[in-house]
Amino acid sequence: MRTAELRMKEETAVAWKLGYEEGFIEGFIEGRFQLRNALLKLAKEYHKNTTEFPLVDLNINEQELFIDIKDRFKSNFIRSDSEIMNLIKQNILKYSQK
Numbered sequence: 001m002r003t004a005e006l007r008m009k010e011e012t013a014v015a016w017k018l019g020y021e022e023g024f025i026e027g028f029i030e031g032r033f034q035l036r037n038a039l040l041k042l043a044k045e046y047h048k049n050t051t052e053f054p055l056v057d058l059n060i061n062e063q064e065l066f067i068d069i070k071d072r073f074k075s076n077f078i079r080s081d082s083e084i085m086n087l088i089k090q091n092i093l094k095y096s097q098k
Helices: 002-049 062-073 081-096
Strands: none
Touching: 002 062, 002 081, 062 081
8 A cells, every 4th residue: 555655646746747847848938939029029119210220030949948948947857858859849839820
């Protein structure tokens, strides 16, 4: 009985951690898109009023996101790097279509 109970607690902890990781990645990417969109809007407004300010390229790079996410999360991921990259790609696709 004790072993089954411990196993259930471990499985619950792993499931929670996986969900937390997914939520962290999604929130991080959503924040980047919101920031990018706000900066683009400001740059376009400013550019209308002056010719001095060039429009800035604010493309979101998957590899840079991966490095930032790993740095912020301190590499304590349960998921493999390829799984993290897949989540990043899915979320970039999701938020770029909004």
